[in-house]
Amino acid sequence: MSSHEQALVSLLSQLALSLDGAVLGVALAYAAARSVLKFTATSSALRKIRMAPSLEVSDLRSILPVEDSSSGLSQQSDQMIVVVRGTVEAKSAVDLNWKSFKPNVLVSQESGDKAVIVQRTQTCIYNEWKGFFGWTSDLRAIFARSWREQESTSLRTVPFVLVEGYGWQHSDFVVVNMDGSRHPLPVTTIYHQLQPISASPYTFLQALFGHEYPVGLLDEEKILPLGKDITAVGVLSFKNGIPEIKSCKDLPYFLSDMTKDQMIVDLAFRSKVLLWSCVALGSLSIGVLGYAVVRNWNRWKEWRQQRQLQQPRQAASDDVHSRVAAEEEEMGEIPDGELCVICLMRRRRSAFIPCGHMVCCQRCAISVERESTPKCPVCRQEIRNSLRIYDS
Known part of the structure; x- marks a missing residue:
């Protein structure tokens, strides 16, 4: 340190x-x-x-709101929190239109795996030494430690659903709504490599004056691949008869590798x-x-x-002061060496305890005693009281 x-x-x-x-x-x-x-x-x-009920994807449609035969309207039930375990699949696989012939999925640049979420992170790692002007590095070490790494993250997503295994029926799926979700994602790291950065004249100048200079670039890629089994915990709603699950900000989980029992234990x-x-x-x-x-x-x-x-x-000091004042008024001229250092008018009559300095008259000594933190005007030592000195 x-x-x-x-x-x-x-x-x-x-x-x-x-x-x-x-x-x-x-x-x-x-x-x-x-x-x-x-x-x-x-x-x-x-x-x-x-x-929250733990349901399969095929059981979600069993809690669809029933249609009121008298009014012909669908009575929507309140949104409920459910736990659904399913397999990741692109939404284009269940869309019944001409777009379904063109799969809307993402492809990893490094491994070529198909995914619905691709997160790429590049972290520039900096080194620091004192150089010729080392005090600048010490100041940054106290106030700016977060400058030692600079991170840039790019996140790409496509609409996806959860289905029930590989033998799922075309009508059994739940749409995952990622809007407004800031929960951690169950992504898998498929690429992790640290690449050194070659030195340059600018890097030499940074090191010469004690500044931080880059030494490596950490490149990392994480994906949520197709066919991965995950658990979704959130608010279930139905739009046009299609079940949709959305994150709940009051819950610490949304998409996770853990099961419901593991979440409860955690x-x-x-x-x-x-x-x-x-x-x-x-x-x-x-x-x-x-x-x-x-x-x-x-x-x-x-x-x-x-x-x-x-x-x-x-x-009592006030009474004594009135008598002393009367006595001093009757006295003649006072030499300069015996004048009070505060008022410069009356003779020195009081000594401070415990320092023992006799530099004030009785009236000024009483004024000093009444202060919140009384101190001797000569040595500035804290005093307890003063003592009247009489000449023999």
Whole structure:
């Protein structure tokens, strides 16, 4: 760890422990609240998937809305969440028009496999060294670590459906609607290669002045091939009698390689981890905040007691001050070396405790004592009170 990183860690630790740990307690409370929200969302998703019926593709049409014979209208039922296990097939294979003679599928550039989703990612990997001006690299190491990789991703999709195995009937399919879905896709990596980048004069200049320079290009291709068995979890609806499944943003899954039982086990494990995280973080935040509140409450009580003790002393000091002022007014001229360093009008009469400096008159010494953090005007040491000095 460099010196800059050590300084940053030290600053963050001091900030977290400030106010007797109150900042750390608030941060732990925020993390506990986030864990509670995640636990609630995960528990809700687990309950929905457990209650969702697990159907085959051929059974989806059995829950089609029946037509009302009296009105001649189709009574649409509410959208429901279902779990469907099927095989990936292009939508052009079930379209009954002239376009079906031309299969609408994607072909991988590297392997030649047919797919409905092709995701290609290129990642440029950078290296960094200090060069002649190494301090610039240290600053970027703290504030700009994300610059070390630059990634570009291209995603191509075609409409596809889920069918029931290889011997599926032409009418048994469900359309997969990918609109608005940001869930992870069950794609398979078919190409993964790291290609080195040859050096250039510009690369030499980058390395000379301590900048990042590219050293390799990672090329990766992932596809969702035809004939792959996947599970779709989402909202089922019917459009013109054709079943269609769409992603639900409240669920962590949409298209997955896992079965319904595996999803339930995974979500149950996440719920337990989040629950114990809520308990641990909540207990720590309550303990740290309670300690901070008690410490600051005791400090406030001590300050209040000191203020109450100083009030009668201030009243007595006012009486003494009036008498001393009368005495000093009757005195003649005062030498410059004995004048008060604050008002420069009266004689030095009070010594501060514990430093012992006698540089102020009685009135100015009382004014210094009444400050929130009283300090000696000469040595700037914190003082407790002052003592009146009488000449023999």
